[in-house]
Amino acid sequence: MLGGTWQDRDGSRRAMAAGDIIVVAPYNAQVNALRDALPAAVRVGTVDKFQGQEAPVCLVSMTASSAEETARGMEFLFSRNRMNVAVSRAKALALVFGAPRLRDAGCATLEQMRLVNTLCALPDLPSSG
Numbered sequence: 001m002l003g004g005t006w007q008d009r010d011g012s013r014r015a016m017a018a019g020d021i022i023v024v025a026p027y028n029a030q031v032n033a034l035r036d037a038l039p040a041a042v043r044v045g046t047v048d049k050f051q052g053q054e055a056p057v058c059l060v061s062m063t064a065s066s067a068e069e070t071a072r073g074m075e076f077l078f079s080r081n082r083m084n085v086a087v088s089r090a091k092a093l094a095l096v097f098g099a100p101r102l103r104d105a106g107c108a109t110l111e112q113m114r115l116v117n118t119l120c121a122l123p124d125l126p127s128s129g
Helices: 028-037 080-087 100-104 110-120
Strands: 005-007 013-015 021-024 043-045 055-061 090-097
Touching: 028 043, 055 080, 080 090, 080 110, 100 110
Parallel strands: 021 043, 021 055, 055 090
Antiparallel strands: 005 013
């Protein structure tokens, strides 16, 4: 991505830079870990931090390995509103990263099924390698 070209709505082209990427994670502990691992120019925060902000690229970390391991429950992690806000921060590309087991969540209610379906509805891209 870095070093690639970004074209804005007005047609202006420029090289992608680290500042053109935001990373969204649901939990502060994951935000802190990502901040430590990524270049300082990449903005990292929770959905709440990026409310009203955009960037050419938004990377969304789902953080948990499974719905059963989530600290605040699947209703928080899979919240359709939070997911919508996260992916709509991207002007051009939004990528959601999560463990495949997240889609295998055991649901006890119809609402939980709807929440997991939100994640399942995201398109699968073929993995390289």
